[in-house]
Amino acid sequence: MEPVLRIDDLCVGFHVRDRVVNIINHVSLHIGENEVLGLIGETGCGKSVTGSAVLRLLPDNAVVAGQIDYRGKALLPMSEHEFNRLRGAKIVSVPQSPSTSLNPMMTVGMQVEECLTRRPDYSKKAQQVPVRERVQQIFERLRLNERGKIFRKYPCELSGGMCQRVLISMGAITNADLIVVDEPTKAVDWILRAGVVDVLRKMKEDYRCAMMMITHDIGVARALSNRIAVMYAGEIVETGTAGQVLDHPQHPYTADLISALPENGFHVTEGFMPSFEEMPAACRYQDRCAHCVEACRSGKPEMHETEPGHFVYCHRCRGE
């Protein structure tokens, strides 16, 4: 069956001063129907850039190569006009940072309504249910209380949690196939974090959509993802089901990441992720990896399938 999203050999770089700095390096992944793919990794590893590449929201100085297919259709060569029919309708985004992602001078109801009404392909007559009614239904579903009154409120009148749910409403109202969720629990309180996970889980069940869940919160990834892809320094190092990757990590970086969790004893891995301008050749984790061997410095790690559906890019796994 055709995956909803297929990314093949994606490379993204940015023009900085007089050169191009490469960030995303030959990244390949896919998301199937109704599947949630958790894209995890540290801040700065390139996860958000990947999400922006799918939504074609990268800044003007970006250089993109490779292929991104939505249900078999290549997205990158599409004209802006043609892609705009997909973006915001079939491929939507739930951005991070509710405080800055919402227009402070527009009512939240309007901001959700315009996801439908202000699109070039909107036709009032074609609506089976009036848009306003649809917005109210979603607000109710996502437990944004005071159903009628929330529509007219401004973001400054709502709590952080409610703003987050407004953002999620914007993703839900269009009945999209693919939702790119960017760091939904960043800088969010403990109880609110559980609330956001609940809401996202509900959305996944109600709307049966595929999701790319970009997060650095492993707990959230575990709770919501069917499959997980681990990213380090612009490259995918491991993919598999959530259970496979988080319970039996094969890549040293994934293992180190999981052991750094406070409940696992907050083990420290020395060193820092190298800067994109000075990336080592061959394996990018070589300077921090406890299992580094000669091969890691000379050749790019290849992909190995350690168990069905579990893929690792590491020299160590050769022969396993």
Added chain:
Amino acid sequence: MLLELRNVTKTYWSGVMRNKAFHAVKDVNLEIGEREIFGIIGESGSGKTTTCKIIMGLLKPTSGAVLYQGEDITKLGKAKWHELRKSIQMIFQHPQMTFNPRSTVYSACAEPIRIYKLAKDADEEREMVLGILDRVGVSRDQLEKYPHEISGGQAQRLSIARTLLLKPSLLICDEPTSMLDISVQAQILSLLKEIHGKENLTLLYISHNLDVVAAICDRIAVMKDGEIVEMGNTDEVFSSPKHDYTKRLLSARI
């Protein structure tokens, strides 16, 4: 007992007639022993930051006493507080914001040395700064950088370095890792645990993250709406919570 809070209350008045009372902190009682790692869990608005500010002497409580090594520090004058500051230090949630954006990293670290005249001359000062940087694991090439040029993790290490120069007895940590990734969080938690062991420090760790608190705190207090609703050994509180709010917090573990 290193630190004792007795019936500490902080009330704010608002409204046209100044008749609406808001209790940021309500009748808080707690005791922290020497070399303990004491945690306070609470969401934003629970009063944990106000409590920290009261302990630091940045706010005066409306009523109640704060006893540090037996002495009520809420009644101290400016001169005494100047000396006391060396003893009670704090690190914050947004480390980069606690540095003067117009000073280099070096100046920021040298500042406590200069204020308290801990060094005889510029050479000794430099030695002290380099020494503390090595201690916390910040490389020397960061010295001439500005706060916006360093990462969150490094900024937090520098905050810790800055406080260590004064050899404090009590270090208050207000959500120091909320803004950090797991790996950087692990580095900071390890560093805190290490200095707790080596420097004879007492830590007061504020957080809303139960996993972190469970990992490093010996005893904890749960705060809600300005009050402490539950207090005790970390393991006991987490395995058999008594208050509804504590239960709610624990059920929000995903």
Added chain:
Amino acid sequence: MLKYIVKRLLVMLLVLWAVSTMTYFMVHVTPGDAATAIVFNLTGGTNMDEELIERINKRFDLDKPVYVQYFNWLLGVFRMDFGISYRYNMPVMDMIKARLPNTARLGLTAVFLSALIGIPLGVLSALRQNRLLDHTSRVATLFIGSVPGFLSGLVLIIIFSLKLKWFPTSGMKTAGSIVLPAVTLALGMVATTTRMMRTGMLDVLRQDFMVVAKAKGIRRSSMLVSHAFRNALPSIVTVIGLQIGHILGGSVLVETIFAWPGLGSLLNDAVSNRDTPMLEGCVILITFGYTAINLLVDVVYAWLDPRVKYTEG
């Protein structure tokens, strides 16, 4: 919202009182005896009769102590009675009433012209930042705005009145009389309007929610109007409000050049003739206008930007 307006109104009253009191005492403390000045005006300095000065003193209560005069004056202000002009020997209020509409017409026309050019130009400059249009408009408006009012006024008169004979050189007789003075005033303001609009737009365009709007796939026109321009409005409203306030007192120069019978030239007259009641009346009115406009701007701003009410209100 109501609380917000009431608070602002109270401040406005306070400002009015403070400015008028300050002006009153400054004028009364400056050297020169008012009665003497009046007689000087009346008689041309030829007959400085002691008795005449005495009669004038009594007529205008100038022999009473200052604080009594002030108190009487303050009472008059409440009744909108500013006394009699020394120079014209007519009620101040009547004279002001005659001239105020002219100044208002001129000022508002000028602001309208400045906004008509400045707002679109600012928006386009922001959208085409650092391209040819942007650089050209910035340099051009800066140059034009730097030319002093009297110079641009005179140049306009030379070209459009004398050479092309499209508009009259001065006065308020024809419908077209307002064009040249309004344009002169507008030229001085258009640089600020354009620049503030450009800055306001640029600020908004780089915000996160603009990217989110693009991600939602909404029409570009909606993005620019409902999000970008709408959010940049508060800043330009403030600027335009200030400009209107400024015009009320600042058009003296233009009114003089074009012999436009307005409040500014009235005030100018009053100062040189030591016509104290007229002076005070004009100052109060201009202050009132300025603070009223500021209040209006504040209220409009709070209406446009909901965050204001919640942080200040």
